[in-house]
Amino acid sequence: MKISGVELRRLSMTLRSPFETSFGVVTERDILLVRVVTEEAEGWGECAAMSEPVYSSEHINGAQDVIRRFFLPRLAAAPHVTSALVAQILAPFKGHPIAKAAVEAAVLDAELRAAGTSFGDHLGAVRSWVPVGVSVGIMPSVAELVDTVGGYLDQGYRRIKLKIKPGWDVEPVRAVRERFGEAPLLQVDANTAYTLGDAQRLAALDPFDLLLIEQPLPEDDIGGHAALARLLHTPICLDESIVSARSAAEAIALGACRIVNIKPARVGGYLEARRVHDVCAANGVPVWCGGMLETGIGRAANVALAALPNFTLPGDISASERYFERDITEPFVLRDGGLDVPQGPGLGVTPDPVLLDEFTTATDWIDF
Numbered sequence: 001m002k003i004s005g006v007e008l009r010r011l012s013m014t015l016r017s018p019f020e021t022s023f024g025v026v027t028e029r030d031i032l033l034v035r036v037v038t039e040e041a042e043g044w045g046e047c048a049a050m051s052e053p054v055y056s057s058e059h060i061n062g063a064q065d066v067i068r069r070f071f072l073p074r075l076a077a078a079p080h081v082t083s084a085l086v087a088q089i090l091a092p093f094k095g096h097p098i099a100k101a102a103v104e105a106a107v108l109d110a111e112l113r114a115a116g117t118s119f120g121d122h123l124g125a126v127r128s129w130v131p132v133g134v135s136v137g138i139m140p141s142v143a144e145l146v147d148t149v150g151g152y153l154d155q156g157y158r159r160i161k162l163k164i165k166p167g168w169d170v171e172p173v174r175a176v177r178e179r180f181g182e183a184p185l186l187q188v189d190a191n192t193a194y195t196l197g198d199a200q201r202l203a204a205l206d207p208f209d210l211l212l213i214e215q216p217l218p219e220d221d222i223g224g225h226a227a228l229a230r231l232l233h234t235p236i237c238l239d240e241s242i243v244s245a246r247s248a249a250e251a252i253a254l255g256a257c258r259i260v261n262i263k264p265a266r267v268g269g270y271l272e273a274r275r276v277h278d279v280c281a282a283n284g285v286p287v288w289c290g291g292m293l294e295t296g297i298g299r300a301a302n303v304a305l306a307a308l309p310n311f312t313l314p315g316d317i318s319a320s321e322r323y324f325e326r327d328i329t330e331p332f333v334l335r336d337g338g339l340d341v342p343q344g345p346g347l348g349v350t351p352d353p354v355l356l357d358e359f360t361t362a363t364d365w366i367d368f
């Protein structure tokens, strides 16, 4: 595929409500979209990095810089570029999986649009609709949290995830169970906020029939998660720790997790995400698709990925209206607690040019 150029477009999109986690509060998404233009088609990739390096070491300005300064010149110099080759072409550059994932996704989207193949078909989707969950942030009060959860359950979400941190864990979980009973699928996400010394505190969550406890310990503490797993009944799910198929295999072999949150951005792209899926399937470890508060561009790709066979738990791929008053693509609308998998070529969605321009804060065109 011959790339004629790439656009790096920045957007600012305000979240409908602040989203608080153990590492901070997000009120607006500072987004980077990568648009790859080829003779046959153009493709889009969304860079899922946060504004600050608080979820992982990457941040949106750093991602744009590494893409522009190093990744694109290397792609331009490559004799032959396909989506299957992007990771190999960029391999000499250490790290930056979120930035790499955005570039690979844009090349993949262009390739698939030209071929008339959907993301889902290319990745191996087996469903045309996927049940989805919703991630609920830390709130000013337990009462406000319970009301917010009730609203999402009324909308039909198939699973509730609560952000937790020391001082905001057992009480909100207990309040949700007391109000809504045992029926709702419920899980928690600590975003690395605890230590192994908090084991007893985390064991206090065991009576609430949680699906999982997500990433309780620091991302590099695989041994700690394995030790914690022996002290808890609730399964441990890893997010930040799983950076590749190999790291998934290692974490599973060491008993550090029984469930994996797959985020294509965190592992370097959708092709590696499929490898993580396959490694987990081979080990009998269920997976679900994580979220990074994406626009409809990233959401379309995530919904397609969530249709693969071993994605057996509802993911953090909520409807567009959960995040934004107006999405830059045709909004993803909740239907019976799930989302329909886009069937069109590539992502199956494209940004609305008017909305794109409205939210754009900067564009940068790089000729190949």
Ligand SMILES: CSCC[C@@H](NC(=O)CCC(=O)O)C(=O)O
Pocket (backbone or CB within 6 Å): 019, 021, 026, 055, 134, 135, 189, 191, 239, 290, 291, 292, 293, 294, 316, 317, 318
């Ligand atoms: C800003 S929080 C991003 C990381 C977080 N993501 C979510 O909680 C889901 C957010 C979403 O609904 O996209 C996670 O650690 O799983």
Ligand SMILES: [Mg+2]
Pocket (backbone or CB within 6 Å): 189, 191, 214, 215, 239, 240, 261, 290
């Ligand atoms: Mg998480």
